[in-house]
Amino acid sequence: MAMPSDKQRLRLVTHMCPSLPVELYELLMSYLEDEAGCEATLQYESRAPGPLPGRPDPFTTDAIDLAFMTPTAFVNLVDGGNSDAELLPVTPVFCHAKNPREEKGYYADIIIHKDRSKHVKEFADLRGCRWAYSHEESLSGSLVVLKKLREMGENAAFFGDTVRSGSHLRSLQLVLGKKAEAAAVDANCLAYYRSYLQDWGRDIKVLESIGPLPPYPIVVNKRLSDALKARLVEALLNFSETKFWGGRGEVYGLRKFVPNSAGTYEGVREYKRDVEQPGIGLRYY
Structure with a gap:
């Protein structure tokens, strides 16, 4: 009989597919399992760019721990008064000819x-x-x-x-x-x-x-411990420094992760x- 694991569970969901490949988020799931010491699962939700309208909010019901969503969906979440979700202060940077300095956005x-x-x-x-x-x-x-x-x-x-x-x-x-x-x-x-x-x-x-x-937000459940959130941020910021994982990210144009803040999304409101x-x-x- 398998012994129960003492690793913390991490429930991920991506709303970015199929516009971005689900394999990218499977890669990030596997990476976070290794680097943040979690047992992760990934839900694929393509019907909306964020939490489904007309359904119970998954952060409020504690159904998910971390979500990849669009900037507009995040702003709608915040402006709608959601008090159970917060921005993880890190965001991915992708290759683009107009972004030679590899800045966020x-x-x-x-x-x-x-x-x-x-x-x-x-x-x-x-x-x-x-x-x-x-x-x-x-x-x-x-x-x-x-x-x-x-x-x-x-x-x-x-x-x-x-x-x-x-x-x-x-x-x-x-x-x-x-x-x-x-x-x-x-x-x-x-x-x-x-x-x-x-x-x-x-x-x-x-x-x-x-x-x-404004860059892609990564949104987390406020119920996550501060220690786990810190491990997630540290792991993602170190993504490009790990030769094995960073090299695999480049297949999707993913170069690195950089710090992010909620103020960045005032541009969406504009x-x-x-x-x-x-x-x-x-x-x-």
């Missing part, structure tokens, strides 16, 4: 099919196109675009048609299959899946990149405030 890539290149030289040329977006509150898929349109004196009616894809990966597939003419996708999604596309995704052209955007101005409405999406 990520980018939104505005993409088109290469066959549109003759007629589309800049964002303004996308007027009247069929636009794909992951979901209404996606920072990199919707909010940055609505802000850009507002700065141009436009709103979402600038596009001829829009299609809600459900994920950045699906938006990429729609553009590649010419079922949408353009989209804004998480640059880390594009970078990873491009290696699986024919000719390294040469049919996809990045029109421009917007960022850096985006949300900007798109709530008259003339810009998420109802178009």
Whole structure:
């Protein structure tokens, strides 16, 4: 009979899939088991970028210990008065051509099919196109675009048609299959899946990149002991220093982890405030 383990249990959930590969979070789960001395499990939840609406909050019900979610989902959690979740003060940094100094934050890539290149030289040329977006509150898929349109004196009616894809990966597939003419996708999604596309995704052209955007938050249950939270932070900050684990992270474009703070996400609130101005409405999406 197996003896019960005295290691602390760590229940993880990722809301970042399928836009980012689940294998990345399986890697982090295994790493934290080794480096933080835990027995971890990982739940895959792709239906929402954070805790599912209309369901009991998993932090309040003590159903999870640590969640990977989007910046907008974290802001909604905090602004909704959740008192059982807090930011783990560390965030991942991924490779991007516009981030040679490897600072925190990520980018939104505005993409088109290469066959549109003759007629589309800049964002303004996308007027009247069929636009794909992951979901209404996606920072990199919707909010940055609505802000850009507002700065141009436009709103979402600038596009001829829009299609809600459900994920950045699906938006990429729609553009590649010419079922949408353009989209804004998480640059880390594009970078990873491009290696699986024919000719390294040469049919996809990045029109421009917007960022850096507030980084991906890692959110923990406040019931976790301070000692365990400290071990988690230390382990993640040392991720790139461990040759075995750090090298495996580079497959996903993951370079390292750096310190993070709740104040970073005021930038998300600024985006949300900007798109709530008259003339810009998420109802178009």
